[in-house]
Amino acid sequence: MTHNKEARLNRLLTAGRCLDIAVDHGVCNEPGFLDGLEDMPAVIDQLAAARPDAIQLNYGQAGLLQQRPGRDKPALVMRLDMGNPYNATTHRVMWAVLQNTQDPVLPAVQMDAACVVVNLFMLPDEPDLFRQCVSNIARVRADCDRYGMPLMIEPLVMAPHSARGGYMVDGDAEKIVTLVRLAREMGADIIKADPTTETRDFHRVVQAARCPVLVRGGGREDLQRVFGRSWELLDQGAVGLVYGRNVYQHANPSAVVRALMAMIHQGASAREAWQMYEAEPGRG
DSSP states (O other): OOGGGHHHHHHHOBTTBEEEEEOOGGGGOOGGGGTTOSSHHHHHHHHHHHOOSEEEEOHHHHHHHHTSSSSOSOEEEEEOEEESTTOSSOOSSOOEEESOSSSTTHHHHHTTOSEEEEEEEEOTTOHHHHHHHHHHHHHHHHHHHHHTOOEEEEEEEBOOHHHHTSOOBOOOHHHHHHHHHHHHHTTOSEEEEOOOSSGGGHHHHHHHHOSOEEEEOOSOOOHHHHHHHHHHHHHTTOOEEEESHHHHTSSOHHHHHHHHHHHHHHOOOHHHHHHHHHHSTTOO
16 A cells, blocks of 8 residues: 555544445345435435444445535545446346546545445356456556555455355355455455355455455345354454445444444444344334
8 A cells, every 4th residue: 555545544444443334236236235225315314423434335426425514424435336246137248347437536536535446256157257357456556546545445256146046255265365365466455355154264364465354244134143243254353344235224224333333443242232232222
């Protein structure tokens, strides 16, 4: 990481740690991802009040966060790309493109983002998709260096589409470590990594990254299980989490945020996080 990125990175990471709430799912073109995101102004109001370290958005929704008055608000992480691997149906052609092909990082600079994020897809038998992602990252990385913008790369190792009715996280530590290492070699300042199936293996991902590692979530799960796995991954060296559906698709997203923040920043256990969540009014 170059020194001119440190000011923005310091806005993203609080004492080196971070909870980033991803609500950038509108570019995935998958209806189920939008459950809970129908009223985006209300979603951002609720999340901002819960005070995570960051909120992850696309350019078209970033103003809902950045136009809020005052300085005390979550940092903006802006997604720069979009693709079609998230759908339950298969596609004849898989693709991943930058949202702004002319000057991809400039909108994030104009919106005063603290970081940008780009995917690195590894899908079985889809080498062209992988090549597109590498090309996207190479273009974005050069602009990030020019603008002093931290680059978060999201390496995604997917199992075959037929295995679980859609491309889902593979979870194989060997594959995840290899792709994370590639992301670091390409210049990632932060890695948003898949969780390993065996959480005790996640320290290998942290070692390969040699930069701050945040763990991505995935589909909505039982919250007690989410808290338990999150604690184990943090214990293996992750400095934070990037969760979306496991926050905004639960009955009380604010309560989930506060519980996760306690785990990341105060060392709360999974049990303590669950007790905090249960004690919140209106959790449903």
